[in-house]
Amino acid sequence: MTKWPDGTTRMGFDVTEFDTLRAETLAEIGEADLAALEDIRVRALGKSGAITALLKTLGGMTPDERQAKGPQIHGLREAVTNAIAARKAALEAAALEARLATEWLDMTLPVSAGRLGGVHPVSQVMDELAEIFADLGFAVASGPEIEDDWHNFSALNIPETHPARAMHDTFYFPDDKTVDGKRMLLRTHTSPVQIRTMTKQKPPIRIIAPGRVYRSDSDATHTPMFHQIEGLVIDRGIHMGHLKWTLETFLKAFFERDDIVLRLRPSYFPFTEPSAEVDVGYSREKGRRVIGGSEGWMEVLGCGMVHRRVIENCGLDPDEYQGFAFGTGVDRLAMLKYGMDDLRAFFDGDLRWLKHYGFRALDVPTLSGGIGA
Numbered sequence: 561m562t563k564w565p566d567g568t569t570r571m572g573f574d575v576t577e578f579d580t581l582r583a584e585t586l587a588e589i590g591e592a593d594l595a596a597l598e599d600i601r602v603r604a605l606g607k608s609g610a611i612t613a614l615l616k617t618l619g620g621m622t623p624d625e626r627q628a629k630g631p632q633i634h635g636l637r638e639a640v641t642n643a644i645a646a647r648k649a650a651l652e653a654a655a656l657e658a659r660l661a662t663e664w665l666d667m668t669l670p671v672s673a674g675r676l677g678g679v680h681p682v683s684q685v686m687d688e689l690a691e692i693f694a695d696l697g698f699a700v701a702s703g704p705e706i707e708d709d710w711h712n713f714s715a716l717n718i719p720e721t722h723p724a725r726a727m728h729d730t731f732y733f734p735d736d737k738t739v740d741g742k743r744m745l746l747r748t749h750t751s752p753v754q755i756r757t758m759t760k761q762k763p764p765i766r767i768i769a770p771g772r773v774y775r776s777d778s779d780a781t782h783t784p785m786f787h788q789i790e791g792l793v794i795d796r797g798i799h800m801g802h803l804k805w806t807l808e809t810f811l812k813a814f815f816e817r818d819d820i821v822l823r824l825r826p827s828y829f830p831f832t833e834p835s836a837e838v839d840v841g842y843s844r845e846k847g848r849r850v851i852g853g854s855e856g857w858m859e860v861l862g863c864g865m866v867h868r869r870v871i872e873n874c875g876l877d878p879d880e881y882q883g884f885a886f887g888t889g890v891d892r893l894a895m896l897k898y899g900m901d902d903l904r905a906f907f908d909g910d911l912r913w914l915k916h917y918g919f920r921a922l923d924v925p926t927l928s929g930g931i932g933a
């Protein structure tokens with residue numbers, strides 16, 4: 561008994577019925593969707609399918625019969641199998657086409673800059689700094705904002721009893737929140753990245769490390785979270801001349817003026833010896849202070865030759881390796897360059913302020929195209 565695609569069962573196997581089975585099955589396949597196609601496959605080629613049943617009749621035939629009908633039945637099975645595969649491929653291709661048509665996006669359309677939002681001046685200045693220092697061969701390094709005492713202080717030659725610890729107004733984590741027995745804090749400066757870099761990387765080292773830092777302090781020029789950038793060079797034979805040239809090159813590129821005058825004043829930082837503070841000269845134009853010239857002086861950064869004890873603390877030999885370091889406030893650099901005067905507004909998230917002081921999202925600072933906007 562043969563089960564036909566239309567669900568009826570008919571006895572025997574004659575040529576007309578065979579042709580009808582073939583024609584009906586192929587016609588059905590031609591119109592089927594993916595689900596119907598599977599149904600047809602089961603009804604024709606499945607365990608109790610019509611064509612499977614025909615194949616089983618071969619066993620009961622005489623050799624002559626089998627020679628006549630075998631190729632027909634096998635041919636039918638092959639034709640149906642191929643038709644199903646072809647229909648399936650066509651349906652899947654059509655489904656993909658339809659999906660591609662609905663998910664279509666014209667990448668050549670001009671972007672609506674307004675919808676992209678703007679770049680915060682802090683991000684802009686960090687991008688500018690990365691670009692300037694990349695050109696001088698510096699990589700960008702980073703470290704954790706939740707630091708331990710050793711990286712933030714001790715390794716930087718600021719021991720427990722050092723008055724510099726009090727100056728930093730540190731946010732400490734509670735005593736019971738230690739990590740591996742270490743007391744944790746929010747890093748008060750980016751200088752611990754010096755330690756993290758020197759302990760995991762062999763000299764020569766040339767890095768900058770921009771990032772967030774935290775101190776318990778708040779007024780027009782101080783916020784509890786602010787941004788610093790650290791610079792570190794470690795190699796053989798490094799001296800203060802390298803430091804001064806690097807800072808001069810950096811500040812000229814950053815302020816985009818050639819008449820930048822630097823003044824290095826002797827100063828003190830526990831992690832550098834000798835240490836200096838760097839002032840840049842400003843002049844007055846229409847009552848406003850602008851960077852350049854030397855009518856007055858503005859402090860812009862701290863720097864010095866890395867203290868030999870710091871180099872030792874990182875497992876390096878200070879008789880072999882020397883270096884310089886510098887650190888400064890990114891927010892302060894942004895204020896000096898772009899003329900904002902209240903630091904707190906940087907972190908208020910006021911859209912009017914961001915619209916006014918923000919930068920176009922698609923303007924990426926490059927040395928060739930102009931560092932500032």
Ligand code: DAH
Pocket residue numbers: 748749750751790791829832861862863864885886887888
């Ligand atoms: N870490 C210092 C601070 O936060 C800034 C600083 C000064 C960094 C001198 C340096 C440096 O690398 O050499 O006040």
